[in-house]
Amino acid sequence: MSIIITKSEFEIIKKHAADTFPYEACGGLLGRIEGDSRIVVKAYPAENRYGKITWDSFEIEPNDILNMDKLCVKENLDILGFYHTHPNHPAIPSNFDINASWPFYSYVIISLKGNSPDNVIDIRSYLMADRISEPVEEKVIIK
Ligand SMILES: [Zn+2]
Structure with a gap:
């Protein structure tokens, strides 16, 4: 399994990450599944309900989930996952x-060390099918 994020959507994610620093940003990843790949065609920056409380917790506002669902129906996409x-x-x-996590x-x-999109130092993706096993890392491709 790999997740492919288009360059333009990755720029949106990096900007959201930088603008929210030093707090956690979160959002949805909308796209399509093709064979073994998840292709993200739309990043949806959302509100973190935990806002400025912690560095290690996020929860997407229910209204944002609802709007993502509407967008998916309109543009024939699926919610493939979430970024934070x-x-x-x-x-x-x-x-x-x-x-x-949900299956x-x-x-x-996204790991970053400052408030500029250039401060993004790492991006990784995980599947967390159940809460007993270790998270399974999947390859991230930006293109
Ligand atoms: Zn986290």
């Missing part, structure tokens, strides 16, 4: 991330 940032921390799922979805984590 780890400001000043590595792109590894926290215990909170693992416990809050199927790709969880893309």
Whole structure:
């Protein structure tokens, strides 16, 4: 499995990550599944309900999920997963991330060390099918 993110959508994610630094940004990844690949054609920056409380927790506003669903119906896309940032921390799922995860979805984590899109230092994606096994990393391709 790999997740392919278009360059233009990755720019949107990086800008959201930088604008929200040092707090966690989160959003949806909308696209299509083709064979073994998940192709993200739309990044949907969302509101983090945890806002400025923590660095290791995020929860997307229900209204944002609803809007993502509407967009998917309109543009014939699926919600493939979610992205969130780890400001000043590595792109590894926290215990909170693992416990809050749902099966199927790709969880893309962006590590950054400053408030510019150039400060993004790592991007990784994980599938967390159940809360007992270790998260399974999937390859991230930006193109
Ligand atoms: Zn996290």
